[in-house]
Every structure is written in C-alpha cells, then in structure tokens.
Amino acid sequence: MEQFYLENNLKYQSLVGALDPCPKPRISNGMPGPTMVVSVRIRPLSKSEGFPSATFPRSSQKNVVDIHDLYNHPRGTPILRSNDYQVDRLFHSDSTTEEIYEDLVAGLVLFAWNGGIGTLFAYGQTGSGKTFTISRLEELVAETLMNGNLEGEREIYVTIIDLAGNAAFDLLGDREPISLLEDSCGITQMVGAVEHPVLDVEDMKALVERATSFRRTAPTLKNSASSRSHAICRIRIRNMEDGPDGLLYLIDLAGSEGARDVAAHGADRMRETRQINISLSVLKDCIRRKAQADTTTSLNRGKPGQKLPHIPFRQSALTRVLKHVFDPAGARACRTVVIACVNPSLADVGPTKNTLRFAEMLRVLPTTNETSADRKSAMHWTNAQLKEWIRANCGTPAILDSVVAPRESGAHLFNLSSTEIEYRCQKCPGVKQEQAKAFRSKLWQMYIIS
Incomplete structure (x- = not known):
C-alpha cells in the first residue's frame, strides 16, 4: 500500500488541492461529557517519512479534522475518500505540550490536589507521540505540585507500575512482580508496589527516569523503541488537613498496532501485540459504555429504576486499575482526560482513522x-x-x-x-x-x- 501512495503522490495532492476549501459544516453527534474531555494531538510530519499529510484540521469549524485517503479503485483510477471527525479539543502539529497542559491538565492537577481522582491517558498508534507527550506532561505536573503556589499543605507520593497482559510489575522496585487485588470496599490495590515520597521536582524526574529504564520496550516496524506495555504513574496527594487524599493517574498506553505493523514480528512479539490489542479493546468498551451511562443518567435525571450499561472493567488488568474511571456508582469524584495521538502521514491513514473513530465515540450524545x-x-x-x-x-x-x-x-x-x-x-x-x-x-x- 505504501508503494501505491508513493506512485500516486502527485495525483493525491492534485485531488486534495481541488477540494472545496470550505467543506459542508459537520453536524456534531456528541459533546463533552460531564467527567471526560476527549482530545486529539496531531504530531508533526517528519520529512524523512516521504509521504504527504492526510490530516487536515478545519479552520472554519473548531475541533473538526478531515482525513483524505487515496483509494486504489478496481477500475484503475485512484479516487479520494474523505472522512471528518470531531472531538472536544484538537491540537495541531504546531501545538506545544505546554499548551496542552494549560488547556487540559492544569485543571486536572488542581482537582486532584483538592481531593478528587484525576486520570489522564494517551492512546494511539505506535510511533504517534504518546510517550513524548506523557513524559513532558509528567514534568509539568511535578513543577505544579512542587512550586508552592497551590493552597494547603500536602505530601506527595509516587507509584509507577507496568502492565504487560494481565501481569503487573513495580517499575520503581526493579520490576518486581506485584498483584492487583480488590479490597473490601471494591477498590483495586497495587499489592507489593512501593510508594515513594517526593520532596521536589528533581525527585519526581529521577523517579520517572528510573521507571522508564525498567519499562518493557522492543523494536517494531514503526518504532525502534516501541512500548510493549502500559505504564501507569499514580500520584497520591496526601491532605495534611484531614481532607480526602487526591489521586492523579498519568497513563502511557502501549501503542496499538494493525496487520501492516506486525507483519515482520516473531511469535513472542505477535503474542505481545495480541495482549496489547485485547486490553485496548476492553478499554474502548469500558470508556464507551461509561459515556453511554453518563448520557442515560443525564437524560433520566430524577427518574427511579434507570438501567445503566454493563461496564466490563474486570476483563483486563488495565481496566481493573482504572475501575474508578468507569464505575457509575463510584463514591469519589472523578475526571478524565483522553489524549488520542495520531500520525498525519498518508501511509498511516488507516490507524489514524481508527484512533479518531475511537476518540469520537467517547463523546456523549447531546442532552439539550x-x-x-x-x-x-x-x-x-x-x-x-x-x-x-x-x-x-x-x-x-x-x-x-x-x-x-x-x-x-x-x-x-x-x-x-x-x-x-x-x-x-x-x-x-x-x-x-x-x-x-x-x-x-x-x-x-x-x-x-x-
């Protein structure tokens, strides 16, 4: 397929150039949920990739992106196929991680500081910039928590674990295996993982670097150091004034992969890929059904006996850890930010559409x-x-x-x-x-x- 794109590069650019610069406005089929914000980050296009961009954010309609793909028509003449997607926030290729932090994450940190549970995770294809984004956001979070500008006295503790399939490991404990068990209150505990106190920004950075050195990576077709597991950084914010402790989860998900990405993999790598894709599939189901539950609740507010969708969070270790995000009956206030990272290259248009389709489905239906x-x-x-x-x-x-x-x-x-x-x-x-x-x-x- 890549060879087809290369051979028809000029044809593709000609077809894209002939499109209406003011496309028909997209009718939104969703809106920001009460507890979840869904965003997309488009990484810069590398000149070394040799393919044009297939991703075109609209200037006339905020948070809408058009994807133009070249279809190898059986009759022999390539044609253009276009799709559009809408999310709550759209960050272009020239957007900085600092801008993303100020727009999405700074409020999440303050929410956790005041006793809430905040969750941020990055989702996307291998090589789309997830780890790059999360790593810088972790630094900015540390600076906010440690600069002394937030009101109140708190103590900060950090735990970082690695999930490979249904196995869990403590990345700050020399990758020792740990257990994920529910306590009597139904809360998933990381049994065996050590909490490390954090005194300043340098402490936090050192812990993150140490965890990164133990994380499971391997070369793939798309990335020479692809993450082969899900890394979860949990920051516990202990309230010294008798209030509830806040929790902040920063999650760098393993990269999703398609058939083209795994064609050259061996048996072990194929097994890892299958485990990764299964856990991501369960995550999609859980988040989607949580969005449906939020919609049902808002539409039937005050009506007794409403039936909420079943959320299968026990089907993978990843979703068991994130039970607080999905549980409609949870007693703690939760907020979630999703950053879907995409590669703009025409060669990756298939995975990009899959990622955008996933992100769009997380938005709840309008409730006016x-x-x-x-x-x-x-x-x-x-x-x-x-x-x-x-x-x-x-x-x-x-x-x-x-x-x-x-x-x-x-x-x-x-x-x-x-x-x-x-x-x-x-x-x-x-x-x-x-x-x-x-x-x-x-x-x-x-x-x-x-």
Missing part, C-alpha cells in the same frame, strides 16, 4: 431539551422524518436515504437486523463496511435513547 425530545420520539418518526435524519447524518460518501429507508418508518427501521442495515448502507456508491458500521452505531444509539 430539544434534542432529547427529538430522540425520544425517534421510534415514532414517519418515513419523511427518518429520511431527514439520515441525510443529516449520512457522512461521506453519502449514505442514501432512498436506499437505507425507502419506505420504513422509525419503528420499522429499528426492528431491522444490524446485518440488514449495514448491507443497505453498503449498497450506496462508495460506502464501505467501516462507514456502514459507524452509521448503524448511530442508529443503535438512537434506539437506546428512544
């Missing part, structure tokens, strides 16, 4: 009175109303209302199987399985609320 009323009545839509909704949410290339719902009302369409809906979508020119599944997912969300 007008939108809630419209969605609650979706089961009773006429064919004309249903077609109007399809046209507004069809994506690019367009999913045709006359093909998906030629005669059906809302109730009739929601009663169709997932396979039938996706089949109808793929009958539309240019629509592939991924877009059909995304569209069907929107219909499913409509059905849940209705």
Whole structure:
C-alpha cells in the first residue's frame, strides 16, 4: 500500500488541492461529557517519512479534522475518500505540550490536589507521540505540585507500575512482580508496589527516569523503541488537613498496532501485540459504555429504576486499575482526560482513522431539551422524518436515504437486523463496511435513547 501512495503522490495532492476549501459544516453527534474531555494531538510530519499529510484540521469549524485517503479503485483510477471527525479539543502539529497542559491538565492537577481522582491517558498508534507527550506532561505536573503556589499543605507520593497482559510489575522496585487485588470496599490495590515520597521536582524526574529504564520496550516496524506495555504513574496527594487524599493517574498506553505493523514480528512479539490489542479493546468498551451511562443518567435525571450499561472493567488488568474511571456508582469524584495521538502521514491513514473513530465515540450524545425530545420520539418518526435524519447524518460518501429507508418508518427501521442495515448502507456508491458500521452505531444509539 505504501508503494501505491508513493506512485500516486502527485495525483493525491492534485485531488486534495481541488477540494472545496470550505467543506459542508459537520453536524456534531456528541459533546463533552460531564467527567471526560476527549482530545486529539496531531504530531508533526517528519520529512524523512516521504509521504504527504492526510490530516487536515478545519479552520472554519473548531475541533473538526478531515482525513483524505487515496483509494486504489478496481477500475484503475485512484479516487479520494474523505472522512471528518470531531472531538472536544484538537491540537495541531504546531501545538506545544505546554499548551496542552494549560488547556487540559492544569485543571486536572488542581482537582486532584483538592481531593478528587484525576486520570489522564494517551492512546494511539505506535510511533504517534504518546510517550513524548506523557513524559513532558509528567514534568509539568511535578513543577505544579512542587512550586508552592497551590493552597494547603500536602505530601506527595509516587507509584509507577507496568502492565504487560494481565501481569503487573513495580517499575520503581526493579520490576518486581506485584498483584492487583480488590479490597473490601471494591477498590483495586497495587499489592507489593512501593510508594515513594517526593520532596521536589528533581525527585519526581529521577523517579520517572528510573521507571522508564525498567519499562518493557522492543523494536517494531514503526518504532525502534516501541512500548510493549502500559505504564501507569499514580500520584497520591496526601491532605495534611484531614481532607480526602487526591489521586492523579498519568497513563502511557502501549501503542496499538494493525496487520501492516506486525507483519515482520516473531511469535513472542505477535503474542505481545495480541495482549496489547485485547486490553485496548476492553478499554474502548469500558470508556464507551461509561459515556453511554453518563448520557442515560443525564437524560433520566430524577427518574427511579434507570438501567445503566454493563461496564466490563474486570476483563483486563488495565481496566481493573482504572475501575474508578468507569464505575457509575463510584463514591469519589472523578475526571478524565483522553489524549488520542495520531500520525498525519498518508501511509498511516488507516490507524489514524481508527484512533479518531475511537476518540469520537467517547463523546456523549447531546442532552439539550430539544434534542432529547427529538430522540425520544425517534421510534415514532414517519418515513419523511427518518429520511431527514439520515441525510443529516449520512457522512461521506453519502449514505442514501432512498436506499437505507425507502419506505420504513422509525419503528420499522429499528426492528431491522444490524446485518440488514449495514448491507443497505453498503449498497450506496462508495460506502464501505467501516462507514456502514459507524452509521448503524448511530442508529443503535438512537434506539437506546428512544
């Protein structure tokens, strides 16, 4: 595929240059959740990669990015395929880590300082800049906690662990194995991991550097020192004034990988990749269902007996540690920041779309009175109303209302199987399985609320 992109580089740039500079405004299908902010960071494009950028942030619509891919059409003429995505915050390739810190993380640190539980994690393809981002953010967090400008007296303790599959290791204890066990209150404890007191910024930096030296890495096709495990830095902020202790989790996730990235891997590396992708898949399910739970709670505020989605956090060690993020019944106040890191290169357009699709699905559905009323009545839509909704949410290339719902009302369409809906979508020119599944997912969300 890379050779196809190289051979058609000029064709690609010509097609992109011919696009409308003011694309049709994207209709948002989500909004910032009450406890979670979803962001995307586009890393700079390296000249050594030899490919043009496929990632184009919109200047006319904040936090929306267009992805343009070149499709090797069977008829022999390459065509352009475009997708757009929207998140809560979008950081361009010229954005600095300091800007990200001020916008997203400084408030999270203050929240933890005052007794809350703050969680930050970086997700993305191998080589997309996750470790680079987290490493600098850890330094900025240390400076904020230690500069003496925050009110109140606190003590700082740091624990850093490594998760490889379902095995856990203490990175500040010479990579000794530890256990992840739930206590009587249902809180996951890192049994065997040592908490280290931190007295100043240099202490914190030294601990992070020591942990990095013990972290599990290996060369891959995309990265000569790819992280083969999830690193979790937990900062406990002990309140010396009889208030609750705050917790701040800074998580550098192992890089997700596709088939192209693992083609040259041996058996051990393939096994690691499978474990990484399984844990990331469980993480996606947990965060997505937590967003659905937040939406259900806000839509049914005050109504007894509401049923919340099941959140499978016990299916991996990573999500057991992060139970506080997903548990709708948790007693502690929690806030979460997601930084999805993407590579802008055309050669990585597939993983980039996967990462952006993941990030976009974490945003909760709109909960304004007008939108809630419209969605609650979706089961009773006429064919004309249903077609109007399809046209507004069809994506690019367009999913045709006359093909998906030629005669059906809302109730009739929601009663169709997932396979039938996706089949109808793929009958539309240019629509592939991924877009059909995304569209069907929107219909499913409509059905849940209705």
